[in-house]
Amino acid sequence: MKEINLEELQTKARILRRHIITMTTKAGSGHPSSALSMVEIVTALYFGGVLRHDPSNPTWPDRDRFILSKGHGCPALYAALAEAGYFPIEWLSRLRQLGSPLEGHPNMRALPGVEASTGSLGQGLSIALGHALAARLDGKGYRVYALLGDGECDQGQVWEAAMAAAHFQVGNLTAIVDHNKYQQTGSVETVMDVRPLIEKWRAFHWHGIEIDGHDLREVLKAFDEANTINDQPSVIVAHTVKGKGVTPLEKDYTWHGKALPPDLAEAALKEIG
Amino acid sequence: MNIGRRIGLTLGKATRDAFGEALVELGKENPNIVVLDGDLNNSTKTDLFAKAFPERFFNVGIAESNLVGVAGGLASCGKVPFIASFACFMMCNAFDQLRMSVAFPGLNVKVVGSHGGISIGEDGPSQMSVEDVALACALPGFAVLVPADQEAAAALVKAAAVHRGPVYIRVGRPKVPIVYQNGGEFTLGRANCLREGRDVALIANGLMVAAALEASHLLHQEGIEALVLDMHTVKPLDEEAVVRAAQTGAIVTAEEHLIWGGLGSAVARAVASRCPVPMEFVSLGDTYAESGKPEELFEKYGLTAEAIVRAAKHAIARKKDV
Numbered sequence: 001m002k003e004i005n006l007e008e009l010q011t012k013a014r015i016l017r018r019h020i021i022t023m024t025t026k027a028g029s030g031h032p033s034s035a036l037s038m039v040e041i042v043t044a045l046y047f048g049g050v051l052r053h054d055p056s057n058p059t060w061p062d063r064d065r066f067i068l069s070k071g072h073g074c075p076a077l078y079a080a081l082a083e084a085g086y087f088p089i090e091w092l093s094r095l096r097q098l099g100s101p102l103e104g105h106p107n108m109r110a111l112p113g114v115e116a117s118t119g120s121l122g123q124g125l126s127i128a129l130g131h132a133l134a135a136r137l138d139g140k141g142y143r144v145y146a147l148l149g150d151g152e153c154d155q156g157q158v159w160e161a162a163m164a165a166a167h168f169q170v171g172n173l174t175a176i177v178d179h180n181k182y183q184q185t186g187s188v189e190t191v192m193d194v195r196p197l198i199e200k201w202r203a204f205h206w207h208g209i210e211i212d213g214h215d216l217r218e219v220l221k222a223f224d225e226a227n228t229i230n231d232q233p234s235v236i237v238a239h240t241v242k243g244k245g246v247t248p249l250e251k252d253y254t255w256h257g258k259a260l261p262p263d264l265a266e267a268a269l270k271e272i273g
Numbered sequence: 274m275n276i277g278r279r280i281g282l283t284l285g286k287a288t289r290d291a292f293g294e295a296l297v298e299l300g301k302e303n304p305n306i307v308v309l310d311g312d313l314n315n316s317t318k319t320d321l322f323a324k325a326f327p328e329r330f331f332n333v334g335i336a337e338s339n340l341v342g343v344a345g346g347l348a349s350c351g352k353v354p355f356i357a358s359f360a361c362f363m364m365c366n367a368f369d370q371l372r373m374s375v376a377f378p379g380l381n382v383k384v385v386g387s388h389g390g391i392s393i394g395e396d397g398p399s400q401m402s403v404e405d406v407a408l409a410c411a412l413p414g415f416a417v418l419v420p421a422d423q424e425a426a427a428a429l430v431k432a433a434a435v436h437r438g439p440v441y442i443r444v445g446r447p448k449v450p451i452v453y454q455n456g457g458e459f460t461l462g463r464a465n466c467l468r469e470g471r472d473v474a475l476i477a478n479g480l481m482v483a484a485a486l487e488a489s490h491l492l493h494q495e496g497i498e499a500l501v502l503d504m505h506t507v508k509p510l511d512e513e514a515v516v517r518a519a520q521t522g523a524i525v526t527a528e529e530h531l532i533w534g535g536l537g538s539a540v541a542r543a544v545a546s547r548c549p550v551p552m553e554f555v556s557l558g559d560t561y562a563e564s565g566k567p568e569e570l571f572e573k574y575g576l577t578a579e580a581i582v583r584a585a586k587h588a589i590a591r592k593k594d595v
């Protein structure tokens with residue numbers, strides 16, 4: 001793994017946050033609060049040396065895969081892909097516009113670097129398991145990462161995939177749960193109490209790691225730990241804050257699925273720095 | 274949506290809003306009505322019911338299969354569940370539960386799919402329902418309703434509540450033009466004739482009713498008189514209305530749906546078996562759409578009055594073939 005400069009990574013995270021606010025406000029819609037809570041996770045993956053990937057060769061057969069199961073968080077993914085060099089950064093300004101490959105939810109047929117078409121919650125972990133099994137069949141060493149929402153864990157399919165992944169002992173699969181405590185219509189506690197999360201995954205025979213999902217050091221350490229476990233899948237339950245870094249979004253969950261108006265976006269960019 | 278503006282239709286509410294409001298009225302009248310949602314209550318507008326009758330409302334989280342199964346159980350005990358989610362997640366994610374826990378036992382569940390069609394816009398194909406009508410029609414015993422505007426939505430939600438048996442109702446996200454400016458009569462399974470005409474019949478539902486009215490206006494300017502039918506119930510289909518429409522000698526259907534298994538297919542079956550005349554089909558065709566503004570998408574994917582006009586002329590030109 002290459003030398004990681006924490007300060008540089010923190011700067012990268014700030015840049016991704018700025019892109020998220022700018023592109024969703026320009027689009028006039030989208031899910032900025034859901035994207036903001038996953039920024040450090042994506043930063044660690046794409047810029048912290050976790051993913052082995054080649055932006056100039058997005059279909060490189062040996063690449064590690066990142067599958068965004070909570071597809072509505074895609075502004076964070078798009079920002080990371082652009083910063084990593086998969087496509088020009090200018091494309092971010094055409095988010096959700098007719099003809100733009102940056103659709104409202106990820107479309108693997110439209111945009112290089114997108115590994116799965118998602119947006120219907122609950123399906124990404126199964127797809128990731130398919131990639132993980134293919135690696136085994138092909139004798140390849142790549143690893144597969146899937147990022148899920150905590151509300152998304154309401155879906156039965158998530159637990160079907162969890163059961164199957166442990167059953168097939170795919171050590172090359174890591175799930176990350178963006179545990180930001182909220183879903184669309186309220187807190188996970190009030191809507192559908194999916195907790196305790198880590199105990200559930202452990203009961204499904206996953207190796208469980210629980211971290212502060214905004215502490216880049218902890219995020220990187222968690223990925224390191226997951227990568228040492230080779231006989232079972234690992235899950236990282238990342239405690240995060242929905243809307244992280246933008247006070248109005250942090251304070252009020254009803255911002256879910258709404259872009260900031262220009263004046264609030266300007267204030268948000270100031271706050272992010 | 275700006276469909277129908279140039280013929281003076283005024284913009285009304287979204288059909289999902291009309292649904293949410295009608296549901297509250299129904300809740301007052303019938304204590305057996307219960308409502309279930311899957312973490313989308315503020316989008317589907319069941320939050321109005323949730324506020325008025327919290328004890329009769331269940332948010333099951335992001336879990337559509339469970340949502341449908343629980344509704345089957347409640348209906349087995351005499352409750353009248355209205356269940357809501359985005360049309361795509363409800364129909365696609367929980368289709369087997371709709372089949373085994375609702376349709377096969379013939380239970381009295383009212384399934385409401387919101388954000389139907391491509392008029393949801395910027396969220397893109399993963400949230401767009403372009404196959405819901407086909408899927409709902411493939412559930413034996415289901416009635417399948419696609420209201421055109423706020424008046425139709427409110428009336429058909431109420432009609433669904435008194436109908437015995439499972440019903441699917443598609444409602445939409447954007448504010449839509451009011452087709453029934455002076456109200457209207459709505460009977461489940463009975464088409465509404467909005468305009469008489471002798472040269473061609475335009476049979477539409479949902480948002481495409483406004484587009485069909487607009488098309489009839491454009492055709493009139495060219496001396497072509499179109500009959501316009503609002504076929505709000507795709508199933509059971511009002512075959513008598515189709516037979517009457519066929520007396521014009523040519524039929525065009527228009528729907529915000531794939532070409533497979535929706536209104537066009539249903540009407541074509543009736544036409545083929547009872548009153549063969551040339552037909553043309555305005556639909557999304559055989560494709561998913563993409564992110565964009567609803568108006569732009571309707572333009573790009575051919576869901577416009579102009580497309581209906583072209584189809585009408587084709588159908589009329591083929592009259593001599595039959």
Ligand SMILES: Cc1ncc(C[n+]2csc(CCOP(=O)(O)OP(=O)(O)O)c2C)c(N)n1
Pocket residue numbers: 033034035037070072073119120121122148149150151152153178180182183184242256311312313335336362366
């Ligand atoms: C199958 C399915 N049902 C419903 C939705 C609508 N929806 C989009 S985001 C969301 C809430 C997601 O909550 P969570 O997984 O906690 O993600 P967060 O936004 O908090 O990161 C819902 C219900 C969906 N996209 N897919």
Ligand SMILES: [Mg+2]
Pocket residue numbers: 149150151178179180181182183
């Ligand atoms: Mg969440």
